[in-house]
């Protein structure tokens with residue numbers, strides 16, 4: 001199969017995700033409306049600016065449809081997308097979809113070191129992680145599986161059917177993380193138990 005992966009295309013870094021999904025064997029579809037959501041098996045919420053995305057979700061009446069989608073289908077949130085998926089957001093607090101039991105601190109690395117490329121370990125092999133005004137995950141729920149860490153904090157997490165990264169996996173040529181999500185969506189669409 002070629003699972004249909006939506007990319008929320010309201011704002012931010014959706015084009016690079018589209019390319020990465022294609023490289024990882026999925027069909028990429030831009031999602032802008034609740035009707036678009038109905039045609040996809042899984043969704044990526046890209047990086048960008050989470051407060052701006054929240055405003056746009058509100059303007060497009062997409063907040064609730066997205067929340068309902070996530071109750072049944074896999075979502076992968078990267079950077080601002082991770083902030084939107086969390087159950088609690090700090091620095092400052094703001095509303096979120098609450099689909100993963102996580103506390104996320106916005107702009108956790110501070111302004112001085114806005115952005116960096118770091119080397120992380122991804123399941124025994126090195127990977128490059130691009131952080132851009134990234135959040136820090138301060139707390140994970142008991143169901144979270146931490147797939148990678150940087151400076152002691154989790155930076156890639158799987159929780160049930162969802163995934164979260166605080167960095168930008170779409171900006172490197174390494175497609176392992178997108179492939180993992182595409183496979184997860186495919187398994188979920190085939191009714192295998194990924195919850």
Ligand code: GLN
Nearest residue numbers: 047048049050079080133
């Ligand atoms: N700092 C942004 C926010 O708080 C996230 C940055 C990103 O997605 N690269 O929404």
